[in-house]
Amino acid sequence: MSVVVVVGNPKPKSRTLLAASRVAERVAGRPPDTVIDLVDFGAQLLDWSSPAVAHAVEQVQQASLVVFASPTYKGSYTGLLKLFLDRIGGGALRDVTAIPLLLGGDLRHSLAPEAFLKPVLAELGASSPTRGLFIVDKTWEESPELAAWLQYEEPVLERIRARLGTKAAA
Incomplete structure (x- = not known):
């Protein structure tokens, strides 16, 4: 039952990566097994024959829980995350529980995870x-x-943790 974080920030080791890892740990009750910082792939995201990107896609498809994270750019998620998501076939994540996470400068963008990424x-x-x-x-x-999100979503998060065989993170 693996927990994966996918981060589409064009800045390496970004706040988005740190926040997404924290969210994954709070949701799963343990640190993520895999963190995929998409910026590390660079131009490989445009190369459909890249074995490294294919391996990352496979890790996401086989995960139980994935936190998909991005900074908010122009009111939505980044093109970097879009390039990665385009590599995943329709329906290929049917066994994956996903948490859409966006970071941004203003709460006016707070519906972006629901409206664009989800x-x-x-x-x-x-x-x-x-x-x-x-x-x-x-x-x-x-x-x-x-x-606030953790408190509101706790009943759902308990079911996710039960599926993962973990308990809430402190």
Whole structure:
């Protein structure tokens, strides 16, 4: 039962990556097994014969839980994440529980995970039983948005943890 984080931030080792890893740990009750920082692939994301990208896609398809994270760009997720998602066939994530996560500078973008990322994940077959999560990037470490989301979604998160065989993270 693997837990994977996929981050579409064009900046390596970004706040988005740190926040997504924290969300995965809080949801799963343990750190993620795999963190895929898409910026590390560079132009390989455009090369459909890249074995490294194919391996990352395979890890996502075989995961139990995936946090898909991106900064908010122009009110939506990044092209970097879009390039990766385009590599996944329709329905290929049917056994995956997905958490859509976007970080951004202003709560006015707080519907972006629901409006733009969650529908793409559904098209790929993923189940997203929680609301999409938006976190203000400048306060991601204290994140009142994450605390409120965790409290609201706790009944659903308990079912996810039960499936993973874990308990809530402290």
